[in-house]
Amino acid sequence: MKWTYKTSGIPDNLFIRGKVPMTKEEIRAITMSKLRLKEDSIVVDVGAGTGSISIEAAHISNKGKVIAIEKNPEGIELIKQNAKQFDVKIEVVNGFATEKIKEIEKIDRVIIGGSGGELKEILRLCYERLTPSGVCVINCITIETIYESIKFLEEEGFVDMDVISVNVSRGKRVGRYTLMEGLNPIYIISATKEDV
Amino acid sequence: MKWTYKTSGIPDNLFIRGKVPMTKEEIRAITMSKLRLKEDSIVVDVGAGTGSISIEAAHISNKGKVIAIEKNPEGIELIKQNAKQFDVKIEVVNGFATEKIKEIEKIDRVIIGGSGGELKEILRLCYERLTPSGVCVINCITIETIYESIKFLEEEGFVDMDVISVNVSRGKRVGRYTLMEGLNPIYIISATKEDV
Amino acid sequence: MKWTYKTSGIPDNLFIRGKVPMTKEEIRAITMSKLRLKEDSIVVDVGAGTGSISIEAAHISNKGKVIAIEKNPEGIELIKQNAKQFDVKIEVVNGFATEKIKEIEKIDRVIIGGSGGELKEILRLCYERLTPSGVCVINCITIETIYESIKFLEEEGFVDMDVISVNVSRGKRVGRYTLMEGLNPIYIISATKEDV
Amino acid sequence: MKWTYKTSGIPDNLFIRGKVPMTKEEIRAITMSKLRLKEDSIVVDVGAGTGSISIEAAHISNKGKVIAIEKNPEGIELIKQNAKQFDVKIEVVNGFATEKIKEIEKIDRVIIGGSGGELKEILRLCYERLTPSGVCVINCITIETIYESIKFLEEEGFVDMDVISVNVSRGKRVGRYTLMEGLNPIYIISATKEDV
DSSP, rough: OOOOOOOSSOGGGGGOTTTOOOOOOHHHHHHHHTOOTTOOOOOETTTTTTTTTHHHHHHHHHTTTEEESOOHHHHHHHHHHHHHHHHHEEEEEEEEEEHHHHGOOOEEEEEEEEOOTTTHHHHHHHHHHHEEEEEEEEEEOBBHHHHHHHHHHHHTEEEEEEEEEEEEEEEEEEEEEEEEEEOEEEEEEEEEOOOO | OHHHSSSOOOOOGGSTTTTOOOOHHHHHHHHHHHTOOOTOOOEEETTTTSSHHHHHHHHOOOTSEEEEEEOHHHHHHHHHHHHHHHTTOOOEEEEEEHHHHOOOOEEEEEEEETTTHHHHHHHHHHHHHHEEEEEEEEOBBBBBHHHHHHHHHHHTOEEEEEEEEEEEEEEEEEEEEEEEOOOOOOEEEEEEOOOO | OOOOOOOSSOOOGGGGOTTTTOOOOOHHHHHHHHHHHHHTEEEEEEEEOTSSSHHHHHSTTTTTTEEEEEEEEHHHHHHHHHHHHHHHOOOOSSOOOHHHHGGGEEEEEEEOOOOTTOOOHHHHHHHHEEEEEEEEEEEEEEHHHHHHHHHHHHHTEEEEEEEEEEEEEEEEEEETTEEEEEEOOOOEEEEOOOOO | OOOOOOOSOGGGGGGGOSSSOOHHHHHHOOOOOOHHHOOOEEEETTTTTTTTHHHHHHHTTTTSEEEEEEOOOOHHHHHHHHHHHHHHEEEEEEOOHHGGGGGOOOOOEESOOOOOOOOHHHHHHHHHHEEEEEEEEEEEEEEHHHHHHHHHHHHEEEEEEEEEEEEEEEEEETTEEEEEEOOOOOEEEEEOOOOO
């Protein structure tokens, strides 16, 4: 059940999920887009959850490296299972992002799906390690995280900030009808480290 | 100004646009995702407009072929200019889809961005030429086209239909504020030709 | 627990609900708005469900009449319970709209929340009985019903059609965070019988 | 051209508008709903703009009082014209809310459509003057104002906070098609002063 396509947005039901929340396929497609990956990018996935974003990134940056940081042991197990199932190489790191990012020397792309209340410190640590023109993407589901993402990215010195909100509804066939069901809105914020 | 990334969702402002409406970058990212392209896919872009989707497809299916069909001469010119600017190869076809599709032997992926009121006939022609497991994606902006897409895809024998609506809002920085501005909702419908 | 306010949009949790789906408070507020009720309006609620819309209407058109038609006995019971709880007078009619509307002589406003696949016939029957400048509002949750509502309203001779889609998300407080949760999109279509 | 209906959500095109931004009819309907007006409510409209919300409130609280505060002279003129046109009584106050609210003794309902960067102080002044069970509603269009509204309402001691975001799209008839056009998302935050 490997993913044989060159495009992102792997269907949700192809992942092993457990009870860990997962970024939906349409949001993953946009997230990949905002990350602007290269084949050889070094990508860090903070709060990797089920690893669905790490797996998408690993498909594209297959000559670089994907590091998935997750503090929840259940998540760690899921990331490993999903990586195996999709036959991609992911460096799975169990622990707190504020500690584990310090052990990474150089980052080209960082995607933050969960920050455990340490967003400012995580952004600071990432900024230090980001290569010039490196990209940071933050996926938010709460008003407070959106606000803080915008604020901290600016304070930290990131440029070219881009903020979007995305509401996806999915059609469910019921007899001859297509019933539209709303997913939760997601806010995707991205910014770049200046290329000096 | 070539696009050097491996991900879709090229920023809108990198395209030459004129007055032809263009699929926005987030919608392009999801559209690519639903198309499930391979490197060697033969992709047909019906109602190609500015060619923004063709260009995204050409970046990914660079060992296949991308055919952009557009009846509007202004669009044809824009597609050529954009293809040149992004340094990708696109077969640009000026004319009505109902005629021009007949000249294509085999299609792996078709994306319909505009059908000029001939959706049913276009879907029929595409279905005949689609390879097994071939994918058809339709981007709609009107209630009538959504309804007809669902209806015709089913009638034509497509399977695994997927219907989503996507509302994107973009944050515009005004002083210290981030003002959210709504884009038009887009409905993305995709389906597959059964692999018998 | 009567509703002592003059505005519509009674909180969802004030209704007795059972397992019958209910129009959410924000959608009810907009639905009332599109209905343009007068104090003495004769209002028919087709597919009344829990009666939440009938109850809102009864608060405003308290010198007119509200007739709630519902085929599901469980719904009938809920409407009666809710009417009693909110201390409003509603004429509760158990049966199929295509039959029961025939027994009503004159309608000023009709709101269709459910049509049991008989939308066209219901619209025809309502149109015949609607007073000049009478208003018809249809709340839809499926692509097919939106499409058919637009089509049938036009065919039946209604004018001043208004179509909107509404996506509401609600903030749920989790610790210091406000998590946004998406509700299903609702399409509200309204039109008027010409005042000849 | 008076509004003869008992429901809120007066069509946008019935207002005299100029270049001042106006709350759209669907958002006004929900805003009224969240305000929970009584006939005799004393309502303060802060940053009243064109006065569209004041006029809706004046229709319902016609035995109470509606005070529209606006610092922009162009807005003041529009509010007066609209009040005259709809034949409702509104107390129009030209000046800064932080000064003018001080001159009001008792407030039952306050709706904040614009705060000129003084949201915290405005909320403090309103809280002091709000009667028990009084309601405060804030309509926001920026991430920063949503965040600050939630934060300040809590800090000020308001209870029963309710946060929603609303995305409305409107169908525009083009030939036989209904083209959906997105409006800007609006965030509506409401809370109550505890009834001690």
